[in-house]
Amino acid sequence: MMTIVWATLTVNGNYARADAAHPPRKEALEDFARWAKRAGNFVVGRHTFEAFQAEPNRKVDDAGQAFAETEIVVVSASRAELRGATRAAAPAEALAHLERRGHGIALVAGGERLINAFLAEGLVDELVFNIVPVLESEGLRLVLPRDHYEELELLEATDLGGGVGQRRYGLKRRRA
Ligand SMILES: NC(=O)c1ccc[n+]([C@@H]2O[C@H](COP(=O)([O-])OP(=O)(O)OC[C@H]3O[C@@H](n4cnc5c(N)ncnc54)[C@H](OP(=O)(O)O)[C@@H]3O)[C@@H](O)[C@H]2O)c1
Structure with a gap:
C-alpha cells in the first residue's frame, strides 16, 4: 500500500492554516475530494477530524455526495472511540487497518x-502539495526531525486554477 500525504501550503512555505476567517480555497477542497475518492479513505489527527465534523460543507465531495463511501481513520492516543470514524492509536496502526481493508x-x-x-516515522511514499497564493505570518510547519534531510523527486506539476499550483513528490521510504 502506498501512503500519500495531501497538504495545502502557503507561498512562504507554511502548512496553511484553515479557519473561519481564512477558509480553504475552493480549488484545494475540490482537489481533496478527488484524492479522497481515488483513495477511498483519508487519515487525520483528532483535531483535524473534529474541525472536519464541525464544518458541514466539508462532508460534501465534488459530485455533491457526502463522504459516505470514504473510510475515515482518526489517529488519537487519548480517545478509545470517535463517532463516524475508525480510531487508530498511532500512524502505523492506521496504515495496518487500511491495508487489512484492502486499500491501495x-x-x-x-x-x-x-x-x-x-x-x-518514514511512513510516507508521496507528497501532494497544493501551493495557494497567500502569505502568512509565522505559522504551522511540516518538518522532518532535527538534522534529517531528504531529497525528493518531482513526479508531477499541475495548475488547479485560481492561482493554486500542485506539486507531487516522491520520497524514498525508509522502512520496508
Ligand atoms: N493546510 C492543510 O492542508 C491542512 C489540513 C488539515 C489541517 N490543517 C491545519 O492543521 C491544524 C491542526 O493540526 P494539529 O497538529 O493541531 O492537529 P492534528 O494533527 O489534526 O491532531 C492532533 C491530534 O491527533 C493525534 N495524533 C497526532 N499524531 C499522533 C501520533 N503520532 N500518535 C497518536 N496520536 C496522534 C493526537 O490526538 P489525541 O490528543 O486524541 O491523542 C493529537 O492531539 C489546524 O490549524 C488546521 O487548520 C491544515
Whole structure:
C-alpha cells in the first residue's frame, strides 16, 4: 500500500492554516475530494477530524455526495472511540487497518502533528502539495526531525486554477 500525504501550503512555505476567517480555497477542497475518492479513505489527527465534523460543507465531495463511501481513520492516543470514524492509536496502526481493508492508497490529510509524525516515522511514499497564493505570518510547519534531510523527486506539476499550483513528490521510504 502506498501512503500519500495531501497538504495545502502557503507561498512562504507554511502548512496553511484553515479557519473561519481564512477558509480553504475552493480549488484545494475540490482537489481533496478527488484524492479522497481515488483513495477511498483519508487519515487525520483528532483535531483535524473534529474541525472536519464541525464544518458541514466539508462532508460534501465534488459530485455533491457526502463522504459516505470514504473510510475515515482518526489517529488519537487519548480517545478509545470517535463517532463516524475508525480510531487508530498511532500512524502505523492506521496504515495496518487500511491495508487489512484492502486499500491501495492511504491518504494522510492532516493536521500538522499527524503529518510530522508520519514523516518522522518514514511512513510516507508521496507528497501532494497544493501551493495557494497567500502569505502568512509565522505559522504551522511540516518538518522532518532535527538534522534529517531528504531529497525528493518531482513526479508531477499541475495548475488547479485560481492561482493554486500542485506539486507531487516522491520520497524514498525508509522502512520496508
Ligand atoms: N493546510 C492543510 O492542508 C491542512 C489540513 C488539515 C489541517 N490543517 C491545519 O492543521 C491544524 C491542526 O493540526 P494539529 O497538529 O493541531 O492537529 P492534528 O494533527 O489534526 O491532531 C492532533 C491530534 O491527533 C493525534 N495524533 C497526532 N499524531 C499522533 C501520533 N503520532 N500518535 C497518536 N496520536 C496522534 C493526537 O490526538 P489525541 O490528543 O486524541 O491523542 C493529537 O492531539 C489546524 O490549524 C488546521 O487548520 C491544515
